[in-house]
Amino acid sequence: MPSFQQLVSGALLALALPSHAAPQFSPGNSTVPSPPSSSAILFSVGANGPNAPVIFPLSNGFPNIVNNTPAYQALTVQAHGSISNAPPPASLALDDLRSFKVVELQETFEVYFYTQLLLNLTNNVPGFEISDPALKQDIINKLIVIQGQEQWHSLQAGGVLQHFNVSRIQPCQFKSPATDFTTAIQLAANFTGVVISTLQDVATRLGRNGDSAVVRGVVSVVGTEAAQQGVFRTLLGDLVPGELPFLTQSTREFAYSALQQNFVVPGTCPNDNTIDVPIFGTLNVLTKNIAAANQILTFSIERSSAQGLSLVFINQQNLPIVQAISNATTSNGVTTFQANFPFTSNNLNGLTIAAVTNSSGPFINANDVANKTLFGPGLIYPN
Incomplete structure (x- = not known):
């Protein structure tokens, strides 16, 4: 039986074709994490169905998942776990609440991206076909878990804001330049690297502002994102899973600017005006x-x-x-x-x-x- 690496190499060779623009689909109707076949759409899709643009809320209600509801339990199964049920700290600095606004929008974009990617794969959009059925199903199964985990990452940041009576950052309309599977995985590896770098800045600010009680949760997200990036880099064939011994540092200003410049449809964010973080000019x-x-x-x-x-x-x-x-x-x-x-x-x-x-x-x-x-x-x- 061929190894996983051989299957990956064969699949990526099959994808070395001229790329085609991918239709903008939206995420699917069920939250069951392990679909029996690649033709079944078994992850939360946009409220208007699997052939509509990816807009929010998703069919499971995201970003409005209420604790101890069927949607909450289903997402827990899909993501292989839930957000922490430990009590939050008594207070949080305004500067750190500003960081969580950036994190919530960033993570909501990731939910959009993986929903879009899953729909392109399950609908066999040109450029996103994978010829080996076993490999295709394996990738879909893993992406379904990742999509669920990104929902929790966004919900955790939003929950922090809500707990301290700060308005959550509502989803924008997002866009992605990926037109085939290979470029989508490259893009995912790259923006995940930026997320990891940004969370370094968030954790540093938390410590400096005396909010160390929240650092543990932020660093736990870093680990999950790093594991995801390692999978994406391995899928690309010639990249080592860990790109560096000490990952590149960044700031929330760079992350927020990159998000607004590259992935947000201008004028579609209901309340991003409440994010008091500068947006730099485009380089x-x-x-x-x-x-x-x-x-x-x-x-x-x-x-x-x-x-x-x-x-x-x-x-x-x-x-x-x-x-x-x-x-x-x-x-x-x-x-x-x-x-x-x-x-x-x-x-x-x-x-x-x-x-x-x-x-x-x-x-x-x-x-x-x-x-x-x-x-x-x-x-x-x-x-």
């Missing part, structure tokens, strides 16, 4: 298929000049790297420029976050960079 990484090697990268920003600006790379837990901007040209209000990507001397494996700052540093960490950022994040994944 476009124009160089594609970036290799794990020293090279010159090309970027663009909507600004009439690059004068007085620097490019900063954040990777692992190391000091941010400041690079001079060169060859800047401006046309129609867009400035295109280049900067050196010093891969070899800095071991820039895994996620590197790029930002354009109004300072040349030096910077001591990602928060220091975010405080001086005008455009970002540019997300670079050479391996």
Whole structure:
């Protein structure tokens, strides 16, 4: 019998075809976690059914899952567990409540993404077909659990807000650029890396603000997200499950900016105006298929000049790297420029976050960079 890795390799080879745009489906009607066949849609789908756009609430009521209801129990089975039933702390700093607003929206996007991906797989949308039935079912079964876990991650963050009489962040309309299975898995691996990096910042703020009682729950989510990312990287074939010995640091400002720039349909968030976190200008990484090697990268920003600006790379837990901007040209209000990507001397494996700052540093960490950022994040994944 072929090994799992052989099945994965065969499936991905079969997917090495021209990609096709995927219709926007919405998530399915049941919460049973182990479907008997890939033709059955057995996960929570959008309220309008499996052939409608993915909008909220889902068919199980998410994001409005009430404790001790059938939907709550079904989600517990689907996700292989539930949120904590331990009592919350007596208080939480306003700064930390701000973090949980970002986390709730981020995790709700993940619910959208995995719902969309499951529908594309179960409906055999062009580009999402997997020829081996056993492999397809195995992937679907795992994604159903992940979809359930992301519902709990969002509900946990929302529950913290609700407990302290802060309005939960309502779902937006989301979008995904993935048009085939391979690009969807690449995207999932990459944004999961950003989530993990962001939760470092959330945990650090909790400790600094005297809210250490909540750190344990946040770090438990980091572990789950990291396990998911390891599966995605393994599915891609040539990537090791753990991308780095110490995962890249980030901040909630970079995460929120990336979410709004790439995955939120503008103007569709009912109350994102209550999230008091800055959204940076977009930093476009124009160089594609970036290799794990020293090279010159090309970027663009909507600004009439690059004068007085620097490019900063954040990777692992190391000091941010400041690079001079060169060859800047401006046309129609867009400035295109280049900067050196010093891969070899800095071991820039895994996620590197790029930002354009109004300072040349030096910077001591990602928060220091975010405080001086005008455009970002540019997300670079050479391996």
